[in-house]
Every structure is written in C-alpha cells, then in structure tokens.
Amino acid sequence: MIKEPGGERTPIRNSGSQTLARGLTALQMITDAPEGLSVQEISERLGAHRTIAYRLLGTLVDFHLITRGADGRYRAGAGTVALARNYQTVLRDAALPVLRRLADELGSTVALLVAELDEAVAIAVVTPQSVDYHLAFREGSRHPLHRGAAGHALSSLRAPSPTDTEAVVRARRDGYAITHGEVEPGAYGLSVPLPLAGQASPTCINVITYREGIVRESVERVRKAAEEIARAVQN
Incomplete structure (x- = not known):
C-alpha cells in the first residue's frame, strides 16, 4: 500500500506580466x-473570460506543453516531459543511484529537494523495493520552507538571518533536521543538506517514514549519502 501526502500550493508571488x-x-x-x-474549468479557476482562456491554451498547445483530447479536456503534453528532463539533470543523475540504495537500506522513501523561493521542491523521489508499505509523493511536489525537515535543512544553507526559526538554527548547527508531522500527519522526516560548493539552489536529501527509529538511527548514513552525491557532482 502506498500513501501520498497531501500537497499544498502557495500563492503566486511577483507575477509580472498578467x-x-x-x-x-x-x-x-x-x-x-x-x-x-x-476550458470552462480553466476559465473559472483563472477568473478570466473563456476567450482569454482559449488564447492561453492555444499558445500552450502550440509549444506542446499541453494537449487537447478527443473529450475536449486539456492535459499535460510531451513538452513538459522535456522541460522536466533538463531540470537539474547532472544533480539528479548523480543522486539517483545513491537514493535508490538508501531507500532500500532504510525501507523508506528518499527524495532530493531544492529550494525555490520560499518552497521546498522534490526533483527526485525514490521508493523502496524492500518493503510492501511506504509513504510516497510525486516529483514536483512542493511545500513551504517553514515546514518539514527538508524546509528547515534547506533554509539552514542560506545566510543566517534574525528571522531564522529555532528549527533552522538547530539544523545549521547540527547539519541535519528531524521533524514529526509537520508536512504529513504522523510521519517523521529526516533531512541532510548537500555540501555543494557554488550550487545555485540549496539542496538536501529527505527521508520520510512513519517509524521514528529509522530517522533517529540513520543520520550518519544519510549524511554519507549526501557527501557521496556531492563528490559525484563536483568531480
């Protein structure tokens, strides 16, 4: 059985061109x-006239980012796959073998997340093959940086600020963050920042599980995995 934590989308900031x-x-x-x-659902959600929605959708179709099915509904197109494939390619390629091994060793879902503005975004997610039940979430899932082990670990890689929470200060001091129930009710999270020199986006490994013992006993193992990925990226 696989359970996917519910995500939460934060409002758009700095919208620029409407x-x-x-x-x-x-x-x-x-x-x-x-x-x-x-098109009616999209028009209503955008708060825009159907004519405007049609124009927007037509442009997205032209760039193969979406496609219109025989049922008249719009779905993601092949262009989105190409965009995703090119995002953080070197980092993901270096990380995936390490994440797969770690996921099977811990019997837990392991992910690589980066900071985008004030959100933590999963760019690689690996589920374990060694157990029948585990938590899981999608690549591209995001949650606010002020919540969860990954959010605290990513925030700890940024320059210290008077507004830093106690959790961020502790993560910066200890080199990892452990939380309980901050993103998924009842779940434990363990996150270790990646020591990537010159990396534009703060990056971390995140382990999510319902078993507290896993996160408490796995800090050094996850830290070594983070160091292994960093070496692979920078060599």
Missing part, C-alpha cells in the same frame, strides 16, 4: 489534473 502569469498558472493547474480540465 498574461504570462495566467498562462503559467493554467499550465500548472493542468499538470496537476491527470483527468484533464475543460
């Missing part, structure tokens, strides 16, 4: 809806 912001918002809504969305 047309661009609406187009990106529409793309985001469509990629989050496997069953697809109708």
Whole structure:
C-alpha cells in the first residue's frame, strides 16, 4: 500500500506580466489534473473570460506543453516531459543511484529537494523495493520552507538571518533536521543538506517514514549519502 501526502500550493508571488502569469498558472493547474480540465474549468479557476482562456491554451498547445483530447479536456503534453528532463539533470543523475540504495537500506522513501523561493521542491523521489508499505509523493511536489525537515535543512544553507526559526538554527548547527508531522500527519522526516560548493539552489536529501527509529538511527548514513552525491557532482 502506498500513501501520498497531501500537497499544498502557495500563492503566486511577483507575477509580472498578467498574461504570462495566467498562462503559467493554467499550465500548472493542468499538470496537476491527470483527468484533464475543460476550458470552462480553466476559465473559472483563472477568473478570466473563456476567450482569454482559449488564447492561453492555444499558445500552450502550440509549444506542446499541453494537449487537447478527443473529450475536449486539456492535459499535460510531451513538452513538459522535456522541460522536466533538463531540470537539474547532472544533480539528479548523480543522486539517483545513491537514493535508490538508501531507500532500500532504510525501507523508506528518499527524495532530493531544492529550494525555490520560499518552497521546498522534490526533483527526485525514490521508493523502496524492500518493503510492501511506504509513504510516497510525486516529483514536483512542493511545500513551504517553514515546514518539514527538508524546509528547515534547506533554509539552514542560506545566510543566517534574525528571522531564522529555532528549527533552522538547530539544523545549521547540527547539519541535519528531524521533524514529526509537520508536512504529513504522523510521519517523521529526516533531512541532510548537500555540501555543494557554488550550487545555485540549496539542496538536501529527505527521508520520510512513519517509524521514528529509522530517522533517529540513520543520520550518519544519510549524511554519507549526501557527501557521496556531492563528490559525484563536483568531480
């Protein structure tokens, strides 16, 4: 059995051009809806007239980012796969073998997350093959930086600030963060920052499990995995 934690989308900031912001918002809504969305649903969610929605959708179709099915509903297109494939490619390629091994050793889902503005975003997620039951979540899932082990670990890589929470200060001091129930009710999280010199986006390994013993006993193992990924990226 696999359980996927519920995500939470934060409001768009610094929207810039209204047309661009609406187009990106529409793309985001469509990629989050496997069953697809109708133009009426998109128009209502954007708070825009159907004519405007049609124009936005037409542009996204032209760039192969979405596609219109025979049922008239819009779904993610092949262009989104190409974009995802090129994102953090070197880092993901170096990390995936290490994450797979770690996931099977711990019997828990292991992910690589980066900081984007004030959110933690999963760019690689590996589930264990060694157990029948585990928590899981999708690549591209995101949650606010002020919550969860990954959020605290990523925030600890940024320059110290008077607004840092106690959890961030502790993560910066200890080199890891452990939380309980901050993102998924009842779940424990363990996150270790990656020591990547010159990395534009703060990055961490995150372990999520319902078993407290796993996170308490695995800090050094996860720390070594983070160091291994960092060496592979920088060599």
